[in-house]
Each structure stands twice: as C-alpha cells, then as structure tokens.
Amino acid sequence: MIRVVVTGMGCISAVGHNIGEMAATLKAGRCAIGPLTVMNVERLIVRIGAEVAGFDPLRHFEEKRVAIMDRFSQFAVVASRQAVAQSGLDLRGDLGLKTAVILGSGVGGMTSLDESFLRLYQENAKRLYPATIARMMVSAAVSHVTMEHGVRGPAFTATSACASATHAIGMAFQMVRAGMMPVALTGGTESVFTPGTMKAWEAMRILAPDTCRPFSRNRKGLVLGEGAGILVLEDREHAMARGAPILGEIIGFGMSADAGDIVLPSQDGAMRAMKSAIADCRQTPESFGYVNAHGTGTVLNDVTETAAIHGVFGSHARRLMVSSTKSMHGHALGGAGAIEAVATLLALRDGFVPPTANFTESDPQCDLDYVPNKARNQDVEYALSNSFAFGGLNAVLALRR
Amino acid sequence: MSDIVGGVLDIIADKAKADRSTLSPQTELSSLNMDSLDIVEVFFQLEEHFSISIPYNANDAADPAGAGLNTINDVIEIVRRQLAGDREAT
Secondary structure (H helix, E strand, C coil): CCCEEEEEEEEEECCECCHHHHHHHHHHCCCCCEECCCCCCCCCCCCEEECCCCCCHHHCCCHHHHCCCCHHHHHHHHHHHHHHHHHCCCCCCHHHHHEEEEEECCCCCHHHHHHHHHHHHHCCCCCCCCCHHHHHCCCHHHHHHHHHHCCCCCEEEECECECHHHHHHHHHHHHHHCCCCCEEEEEEEECCCCHHHHHHHHHHCCECCCCCCCCECCCCCECEECEEEEEEEEEHHHHHHCCCCCCEEEEEEEEEECCCCCCCCCHHHHHHHHHHHHHHCCCCHHHEEEEECCCCCCHHHHHHHHHHHHHHHHHHHHHCEEECCHHHHCECHHHHHHHHHHHHHHHHHHCEECCECCCCCEECCECCECCECCCEECCCCEEEEEEEECCCEEEEEEEEC | CHHHHHHHHHHHHHHHCCCHHHCCCCCEHHHCCCCHHHHHHHHHHHHHHHCCCCCCCHHHCCCHHHHCCCEHHHHHHHHHHHHHHHHHHC
16 A cells, blocks of 8 residues: 655745744744735725735746736745745656646635626726636646646646645545555645625625634634645655655545535534544544644534534544634635645644634533643644535545654 | 514515515514525625615524524514614714
C-alpha cells in the first residue's frame, strides 16, 4: 500500500499570509475576525469578516497577470508557491507530467462576477471586460496553479460548497495512494467578499453580527472568511528517496451525502463520513486525539456535529480534543477544508492543539472538550478534519503526525 | 391596522401551505408545517410587502420560542414595531 505524505504546505488567510504567521496566530489563539475593509460595506447589515488584510496582488504578480486573475486564483497561486517551494520539487520537468492539481472552490471568481454585474446592471455598461469569463470560472484557480508550476497531469476543481477543499484533498489522496501519480498539489481557495455574495448570505440570516463563537452557548452564526490552503501530497517512497521534509501524512478519507435537507445538517450523514474516514485508515476511534471540527458557529451545526462525534467515538468522545479554527480564520467556504487541513497538520507537527476562540459560555447541548480560547501544548498522533457542506455533502480527512 | 394582520396571515398561509381561514393571530407557529428556511422566507416576504427591515437571526430560530416567536401574533407585533420604528425614523 502506498503511503501518502505531505511534503509542502502553503496558506494565505486571515490568520496569516504564510504558514509561519498562521502557526503563530493559531498558537496564540488570536481571532482574525474584524470590520470588513476589502469591500464597500455601505449596504450591508453584517459588516464583519475574516479577510486577508493587506494583500497587494502587485507584490505577487505582474500587472498583466493580475488583470486576468480573480482574487481567489491569486490566493491559490500564492499558497501553491509556498507549498511547492517547501517541498523542493521541480515540476517543470518530467515530474510535472506525473503530478496532479485538484483544488476545491465553492463558487469561483465572485469578485469578478459581481463587478461585471455591477457594470452591466447598475452602470448600464455596454460591454464587459474581455477577461470576465477567464477570471470567474470556478476552475480558473486550478489552471493558474498548473501554469505557475508547469504541472501537466490530471487537473480539475472539486466543488461541494463548504466541503469542496476536503473533497479535493480526498480525491488527490486517493489518486496518489492508488499509484496513479507520485505527486499532487491539492487544497482549496475562496474569496467572496462582494456586495452580491454578502447580501445573499445576509438573506439566509445565519451570519453572526458580533464574531464567530463555535460551540459557545451565545453563538450567533457563522462569519465568512477567505483564503487558500495548498498541500503537496507525495508518495512516501518518492519523498524518502529524495530526502524530502515529511510534514505529516494523510491516512484516510471518508465521504457521505445526507440526502436530507438543502441547508439543515444531519447527524447520520456526518457520522457516516467520520466512520468511513476512520475505517479507511484502519484505525480505531480510540487512536484519535483531536478533531478539527466543521464548527461553523451556527446553532444547528454545532449541536449536530457534537452529537455525531458522540455517535462515532462513544465514551472516547470525552477524551477527544475538538476545536473549530473557524473561530479565528472565519468560514472560507470552499477553501475552508484546506485551511483547516493545514491547521491540523501544523498541530500534529508542532505538538499543539489550536483552540476554539471566542468561547465564553458552555452549552449543555455541546458537551465536548472544545479547547476553549487557549491552545494546548500536547502531542497528538492521529486527527480528523471535518467538512459538512450545505446540501448534505460531507467529507472527512484522517491525518497522522 | 387590520391590513397588517391580513398581510401577515396571507404570507404565512402561503409559506405554510395552510388554509388561510384556519389561521388566526392565536395560531401557534409550531403547529404549522414550516422549517427554518420557511421562517426565513416569511420574514423576507414581510420585509418586501411592508417595506420594512426585520432584525432576525435564524440562529435564534432553532428554538423560535427563544426568539420570542410563539404565535402568529408575535410576528404581527414585530411587523407593527418595525412599521412604527420606520415612521419615527422618517
């Protein structure tokens, strides 16, 4: 059986523009949610988010390239550069033919779509920018990552709303494990801070007006985030042969569909995805020490996810550490699973468990150890990373130090 | 004021797929066949119909009673308050 290790990681999100900043923020338990500055908030009711503050695309790309890249693609390429550099791989040669790029995105280039509709409907523009389609297509980020690194193998975008990145990583993991290719770049990216998207989220009435407080009794909903996380997955033998840094291992993947409701979560669907990931890596539930929860901070997700964790882990649930790093980096939707996979790998590698920030009041319906507010120095061998999407599409990764 | 009651009953009857004549301000919301998205839809329709803005977070609606919503009359009162508030504001 081929083992699949992680030899590179990159991440840009509200909790940091690179892995070093991100690790420091998670260890400090610092919440990066604040007033939105990257968009016009004039017509918004909810004006907070977890944005990538101070991101200047011209510091990363030539002007000509910025013109054809939506913000979500820019994030993906920036994170992929970090990951590929750390891996030490040169993908421009023959290896690029045997490398895959599979990323998750929920909606694609919303910034570009929103700007074009504004021009068209509000400003009555006669024509739109020629690059509109190339910027907004949901697979654009994958294309830019292939071009950036010269990757010429299988490449596509996986989309399943808030589970997109986790589905993408799971697909890449399975392809490397199956021996289809020795290397895959995978993860996810999202950027949705536009008036159109924010008004649509407001209309669901599940955005928190204050901050994100997962599992805390006074939680008021989710806070949107943005960013990208990228992993370099590699056949362990291939990585060992070249003396690559081994940052962690993906050991299992589970998926399920609720076949239930378009927005309400299901305990059964979440349980089946977690069980399937644990069975896939041939471990017992008792081997796991940490769960990076989906933990959106909505009333229903957090109660349902807690019940599902009890259902899967039984009495071991009480000994598990469960935290939602969304409390710090917000909910980056289709990119969330990638940012959280990076957070989980950092936790395993550095021997700490990131906290659930903004936790101020315990909820009798959420009765697990959510590692409130302060990171814990603790070595963990095995962890899960949960993603449960609207529409009942669930994906769970099992990871190992 | 009766057009407020009538408007609220119309909108709730439509969303709950209930016979309008069986509804009254005393009807319990929990007795109607509405899920959380239906309740959000009701508030959207009320905002559009009365040109008001209703501060309502669905995270309070997992337990509608927790948000002070037990009967249709509670919804009517919210609309009344918002209409009064909007007039004061103008």
